[in-house]
Amino acid sequence: MDCVPSWLRALAPLLLAAVSCAANAADAPATLRVDVLHSGNALADFYALDRVVLEPLPWPGNPARPLDDTNRGLNRFEVVDPQTNKVLYSRGYSTIFGEWRTTEEAQKRSRGFQESLRFPRPDKPVRVRVLQRDDRNEFSVVWSVDVDPAALDIEQEKRPAPATPIAIRNNGPSADKVDLLILGDGYTREEIGKFEADARRLADHLFSVSPFRERASDFNVWALAVPTRESGVSRPSTGTFHDSALNTRYDIFGSERYVLTLDNRALRELAQYAPNEFIEILVNNETYGGGGIFGQFSTAAASNDWANYLFVHEFGHHFAALADEYYTSPVAYTAGAERPEPWEPNVTALLDPAQLKWRRHVAPTTPLPTPWPKAEYEKYQREYQAKRVALRKANRPESEMSALFAAERRYTDQLFSRHPNHGLVGAFEGANYQASGYYRSEMQCTMFSRTERFCQVCQDAIADIIDLYAGTPAATR
Incomplete structure (x- = not known):
């Protein structure tokens, strides 16, 4: 490589990427994006079409997996053949609106948010429908719009890229x-x-x-x-x-x-x-x-x-x-009185221990719920959270906040490592922003504390x- 100029070596990754994209573009359809306006409050929500955009790059997705079978998200959107009702493409997703409507503000006023639905450009008109989870955690259609990929009002201006990837x-x-x-x-x-x-x-x-x-x-x-x-x-x-x-x-x-x-x-x-x-x-x-x-x-x-x-x-x-999976830090969301089984893969309401969603990872001798040093942890967290609030209120240097986080990490590691259930998969109470009624699968996980490891249940969910x-x-x- 010594005979190759440094500027050419720097360009090599971009050239390889360009070749890869060009090869991909020959077979891939274009990318269509439906921009949606989503508005409402804690009690009701409404959808409206904003625009349909033909993006400048081909569809990056996997043609072998057009349908989402993971059952994730507060919402799912489907691209459907209106003649046969066959689902051509689907993906689960969540939204900022879905989070916002659980805040106190949503009890008092309505707001609107922008959302986008992206999918491979179809060859003929399709129906795009949005589904939302109901009280039983089942999906039902809440909005739909017909999209003709040949429509004159589809935005497809080819503007220069504002920066180079x-x-x-x-x-x-x-x-x-x-x-x-x-x-x-x-x-x-x-x-x-x-x-x-x-x-x-x-x-x-x-x-x-x-x-x-x-x-x-x-x-x-x-x-x-x-x-x-x-x-x-x-x-x-x-x-x-x-x-x-x-x-x-x-x-x-x-x-x-x-x-x-x-x-x-x-x-x-x-x-x-x-x-x-x-x-x-x-x-x-x-x-x-x-x-x-x-x-x-x-x-x-x-x-x-x-x-x-x-x-x-x-x-x-x-x-x-x-x-x-944490529950001691303050959040903007308000908890409901009900304790339905969460759709998220890594937390549970443990309504039926025999049907625990990660039961295959639980040893027969592991009790459900699973004991852990919860009271001792919560006592420390009350003191730690008070220090955290005080640092932010005083606008102290970020280095002091980092030091506090490091001390909390050391304490948590030491507390958990000496407990006999550390490292076991079970049902540990305290998750989903709630001290009681919801459970996580392991004592520690990246979704619970500033540890470096995902629990086994989260690893499985990522692999899916x-x-x-x-x-x-x-x-x-």
């Missing part, structure tokens, strides 16, 4: 792989090199964690960012407001650590210029924070000391619909989604 990992044609797109927000022109370094560093960490480590060859990873005038994104609770390309910000739903963009149009207008099935947004901020919506996107503060954990934890929400998007189903591998 970077091939972080290119393992083959998109149709055979999971395409993960890492977007940057809050990076100035001078910081684009930092964005690429952040994207590479965090992608490398993701693929050091099981089961992503074992399935790394099933992923392509791309990176894309439009430079911003100012460094970092908005954090309203501290009076910080920045104009960023994706309008990502902290303090979503009043939670200082919750980071999302509510500007779906800006997100999709940029993401369409790189192959993508899953998106993680890196915000160029030091303050701890992130967020994740199944089937939409996830976020992480790239410059925080806990960025590795944030990237993986939030991606778990977005990629595999994993529920939060990898199988859905990359190649053959697990059963036939």
